[in-house]
Amino acid sequence: MIKINHQEQPIIIVNNLVFGYEKKLILQGISFSLNRGERVALLGKTGAGKSTLLDNLIGLKLPQQGEIMIEDLKVENSNLNQIRKKIGFAFQNPEHQLFMPTILEDVMFGLLNYQISPQKAKEKARFLLAEFDLIEYENRSAHELSGGQKRLAALAGILALDPSILILDEPTNGLDPAWRKKLAQILLNLSVEVILIASHDLHWIRKITARGLILDQGKIQVDQPLSELFKQEKTLEKYRLFLDW
Numbered sequence: 001m002i003k004i005n006h007q008e009q010p011i012i013i014v015n016n017l018v019f020g021y022e023k024k025l026i027l028q029g030i031s032f033s034l035n036r037g038e039r040v041a042l043l044g045k046t047g048a049g050k051s052t053l054l055d056n057l058i059g060l061k062l063p064q065q066g067e068i069m070i071e072d073l074k075v076e077n078s079n080l081n082q083i084r085k086k087i088g089f090a091f092q093n094p095e096h097q098l099f100m101p102t103i104l105e106d107v108m109f110g111l112l113n114y115q116i117s118p119q120k121a122k123e124k125a126r127f128l129l130a131e132f133d134l135i136e137y138e139n140r141s142a143h144e145l146s147g148g149q150k151r152l153a154a155l156a157g158i159l160a161l162d163p164s165i166l167i168l169d170e171p172t173n174g175l176d177p178a179w180r181k182k183l184a185q186i187l188l189n190l191s192v193e194v195i196l197i198a199s200h201d202l203h204w205i206r207k208i209t210a211r212g213l214i215l216d217q218g219k220i221q222v223d224q225p226l227s228e229l230f231k232q233e234k235t236l237e238k239y240r241l242f243l244d245w
């Protein structure tokens with residue numbers, strides 16, 4: 001059983017998580033906790049296992065050893081409905097999130113699942129699509145959008161549900177500089193309990209998050225304030241986190 005220090009109010013606790021695909025072990029004993037109010041970056045080279053770790057947090061993949069708690073709920077099949085109501089999760093590939101005939105219906109989908117009336121769901125979805133400059137495309141399918149527009153439509157669908165925990169996998173992929181800036185402002189203005197973002201976009205992520213976890217060789221190798229981490233050139237180089245070259 002995991003001990004909880006109530007003073008620190010952990011929202012996510014990962015305890016000795018082990019996960020692999022077939023014969024290959026990817027996560028080899030991951031432990032960390034994220035407390036209420038924290039904004040955290042998940043860093044690490046391509047293929048390090050960041051997406052695999054995030055998938056485990058929302059129970060898309062289940063630990064082979066160890067356990068994950070989301071507040072007082074253990075991540076296991078019987079709790080997944082409740083856990084997913086708390087977490088807004090953006091896939092690295094936004095196409096995994098957009099499957100309705102139109103993006104308006106995509107953004108309404110989660111709201112309707114929460115028994116919100118069709119009229120209110122439509123109002124909220126249209127409000128978010130407008131915020132993401134997508135209202136003129138509301139009746140198009142995601143297949144007819146650009147890569148960046150798909151990313152924004154998926155984010156609109158996530159934020160529509162007012163999640164208390166936000167987990168985003170490479171959210172700036174495909175976004176132009178103006179959108180990277182606007183998305184930063186949107187995220188900084190949200191009132192959520194915890195934000196965890198996997199990103200290779202180092203200049204962007206340092207504006208959004210304060211704590212950095214570096215995943216490498218199946219373990220969290222570094223857990224530090226980003227203000228300190230970004231001063232440590234040798235550490236950054238070791239984990240292939242180049243701010244410039």
Ligand SMILES: Nc1ncnc2c1ncn2[C@@H]1O[C@H](COP(=O)(O)OP(=O)(O)OP(=O)(O)O)[C@@H](O)[C@H]1O
Pocket residue numbers: 021026044045046047048049050051052053092
């Ligand atoms: N469904 C799968 N089946 C088998 N191996 C997989 C599967 N998904 C990912 N992998 C492997 O697991 C490892 C970790 O992948 P993952 O997508 O978690 O990395 P990542 O850190 O998110 O990388 P990136 O920065 O490219 O997004 C990689 O070696 C990848 O090839």
Ligand SMILES: [Mg+2]
Pocket residue numbers: 050051052092169198
């Ligand atoms: Mg990934």
